[in-house]
Amino acid sequence: xxxxxxxxxxxxxxxxxxxxxxxxxxxxxxxxxxxxxxxxxxxxxxxxxxxxxxxxxxxxxxxxxxxxxxxxxxxxxxxxxxxxxxxxxxxxxxxxxxxxxxxxxxxxxxxxxxxxxxxxxxxxxxxxxxxxxxxxxxxxxxxxxxxxxxxxxxxxxxxxxxxxxxxxxxxxxxxxxxxxxxxxxxxxxxxxxxxxxxxxxxxxxxxxxxxxxxxxxxxxxxxxxxxxxxxxxxxxxxxxxxxxxxxxxxx
Ligand code: PGA
Numbered sequence: 001x002x003x004x005x006x007x008x009x010x011x012x013x014x015x016x017x018x019x020x021x022x023x024x025x026x027x028x029x030x031x032x033x034x035x036x037x038x039x040x041x042x043x044x045x046x047x048x049x050x051x052x053x054x055x056x057x058x059x060x061x062x063x064x065x066x067x068x069x070x071x072x073x074x075x076x077x078x079x080x081x082x083x084x085x086x087x088x089x090x091x092x093x094x095x096x097x098x099x100x101x102x103x104x105x106x107x108x109x110x111x112x113x114x115x116x117x118x119x120x121x122x123x124x125x126x127x128x129x130x131x132x133x134x135x136x137x138x139x140x141x142x143x144x145x146x147x148x149x150x151x152x153x154x155x156x157x158x159x160x161x162x163x164x165x166x167x168x169x170x171x172x173x174x175x176x177x178x179x180x181x182x183x184x185x186x187x188x189x190x191x192x193x194x195x196x197x198x199x200x201x202x203x204x205x206x207x208x209x210x211x212x213x214x215x216x217x218x219x220x221x222x223x224x225x226x227x228x229x230x231x232x233x234x235x236x237x238x239x240x241x242x243x244x245x246x247x248x249x250x251x
Contacts, residue, residue: 010238025055064092082121173213189228
């Protein structure tokens with residue numbers, strides 16, 4: 001059996017201030033148990049990445065970003081490139097989060113381009129996929145996930161997935177307090193692994209598939225116990241130091 005190191009990722013989204021982020025980072029560093037098996041990543045807003053990098057120096061926690069430009073460099077006012085993120089010690093970059101897909105009209109093609117930019121800079125994409133409530137109710141959840149993954153696989157190649165993480169985040173569970181049941185999460189994670197096996201068995205066995213959507217201490221243990229769930233992408237609950245650390249310490 002392949003061993004996949006568990007992964008817990010904080011997605012702070014557009015929350016916090018310098019005043020709250022400093023103590024939060026320090027608190028995470030001080031509180032993370034040395035025997036925690038999980039790799040812990042914190043994805044901060046761009047403007048705090050310098051602060052994050054400094055705060056995480058010498059700690060076991062890894063920095064990450066929540067978005068990236070699909071362009072490499074040049075006259076793209078307001079954009080931030082993958083190479084710039086590397087300068088700030090980001091090891092991971094979230095791409096294709098449903099909030100980017102829905103609120104900023106990011107398409108599968110654009111997300112696939114961002115995925116490639118992140119990898120070209122030597123960083124790991126955390127590729128988010130997930131269906132909306134109506135899609136699940138229509139019985140289309142698997143087809144939606146398949147389409148979201150296919151564009152990336154066809155653009156980047158299946159081998160690229162060996163240097164990436166996939167986060168399954170049903171849109172109806174994000175920030176709503178409604179979580180997928182452990183069985184629903186497992187079913188979709190197993191589906192994703194099966195789909196990837198059709199391309200490459202090793203990639204399918206080794207890739208980390210994390211679940212996101214209203215994960216809290218109270219439900220994380222059951223979800224993380226599922227065979228194909230390798231950790232979590234944590235939004236709201238990651239803003240609370242004790243809550244987030246308790247989620248990490250499940251591993
Ligand atoms: P949530 O967000 O934990 O607040 O539901 C998860 C995410 O959007 O990554």
